[in-house]
Amino acid sequence: MAIIASLLIALVALEHIYILWMEMFAWESAGKKTFKSLPDELFKPTKGLAANQGLYNGFLAAGLIWTFFISDMIWKTNISVFFLSCVAIAGIYGAVTADKKIFFVQALPAIVTLIVVLLAN
Numbered sequence: 001m002a003i004i005a006s007l008l009i010a011l012v013a014l015e016h017i018y019i020l021w022m023e024m025f026a027w028e029s030a031g032k033k034t035f036k037s038l039p040d041e042l043f044k045p046t047k048g049l050a051a052n053q054g055l056y057n058g059f060l061a062a063g064l065i066w067t068f069f070i071s072d073m074i075w076k077t078n079i080s081v082f083f084l085s086c087v088a089i090a091g092i093y094g095a096v097t098a099d100k101k102i103f104f105v106q107a108l109p110a111i112v113t114l115i116v117v118l119l120a121n
Contacts, residue, residue, distance in 0.1 A: 001120040008113035009064050009080060012087060015109065016061035023054030037099065060087050077121050084114040 022030045027050040028043045043050075063083035070076040091107025 001116065005080075005113065005117045005120040006068070008109070008116055009067060009084070012084065012109055012113050013061045013064035015106070016057045016064070016087070020054045020058035020061060023050040023057065025054075027051065027054075035099075060090070073121065077117060080117045081114065084110045084117065088114060 022034060027047050031050060032038075032040060032043055060083060063079065063086070067076050067080045067083070070079060087110035088107045091102055091105070091110060095101075095103035095107060
């Protein structure tokens with residue numbers, strides 16, 4: 001179960017590295033493909049805002065990646081729970097305020113991973 005938890009943490013971290021890349025470096029290309037509901041003319045003026053969001057997603061990924069370097073299992077679990085909870089809350093907020101799809105793409109994987117992490121300990 002601990003191996004599955006680690007794999008799921010890695011997948012959630014990779015997802016947030018992708019989001020970092022898209023929002024910070026590919027907002028006007030990949031961002032347009034991802035956020036099709038936004039008019040094309042909004043991408044250029046919102047590039048800085050998207051980059052800021054991308055940076056926050058990078059911090060979430062960094063926190064999840066950090067768990068792979070923690071040897072104390074209690075500490076590792078606590079850090080995992082914290083960052084997965086942050087991802088889940090951000091995903092739920094995004095689903096409520098922006099697009100319901102965000103729940104399934106961001107929050108649900110974090111919630112499932114959180115459950116697996118808690119069951120593994």
